[in-house]
Amino acid sequence: MISTYQRLKRRRDAGEISGFTLIELLIVIVVLGILAAVVIFALGGITGKSAVAACQADGATVSTAISAFNAQNPGTTVTETLLTGSTDGGPYIQSWPSNLPHYIFTINAGVLQVATLPAGNVTSGSTFANYTGPSSCSAVQ
Numbered sequence: 001m002i003s004t005y006q007r008l009k010r011r012r013d014a015g016e017i018s019g020f021t022l023i024e025l026l027i028v029i030v031v032l033g034i035l036a037a038v039v040i041f042a043l044g045g046i047t048g049k050s051a052v053a054a055c056q057a058d059g060a061t062v063s064t065a066i067s068a069f070n071a072q073n074p075g076t077t078v079t080e081t082l083l084t085g086s087t088d089g090g091p092y093i094q095s096w097p098s099n100l101p102h103y104i105f106t107i108n109a110g111v112l113q114v115a116t117l118p119a120g121n122v123t124s125g126s127t128f129a130n131y132t133g134p135s136s137c138s139a140v141q
Contacts, residue, residue: 058097
């Protein structure tokens with residue numbers, strides 16, 4: 001086996017054999033796999049942070065739309081339909097914000113509510129809590 005290795009090495013050094021050996025290719029694949037794993041773990045936290053930022057931005061947008069609606073329509077109970085313009089009196093927002101499975105907003109009796117739990121697995125049947133500002137999105141994952 002040593003003699004075969006030496007013979008192949010001489011042929012390679014002489015330029016008779018071109019290309020990479022199997023060992024060299026395997027080492028490159030392992031190194032690339034390690035680098036890919038590092039990148040995936042480094043980017044894992046970014047998606048969670050972006051979901052929190054999106055929830056906060058959506059909450060602020062809907063809160064502003066509710067305030068605008070209430071200013072123009074005093075005494076009228078605001079609904080999702082009135083804000084998105086599906087009936088007369090809108091639109092105050094273009095589309096209703098939702099980012100399932102991270103969070104979902106709804107209006108109940110004129111009050112904006114958000115569901116953020118269970119974290120990372122929110123459905124339309126999740127428990128809603130009143131939206132009180134950006135801190136309401138702290139459980140988003």
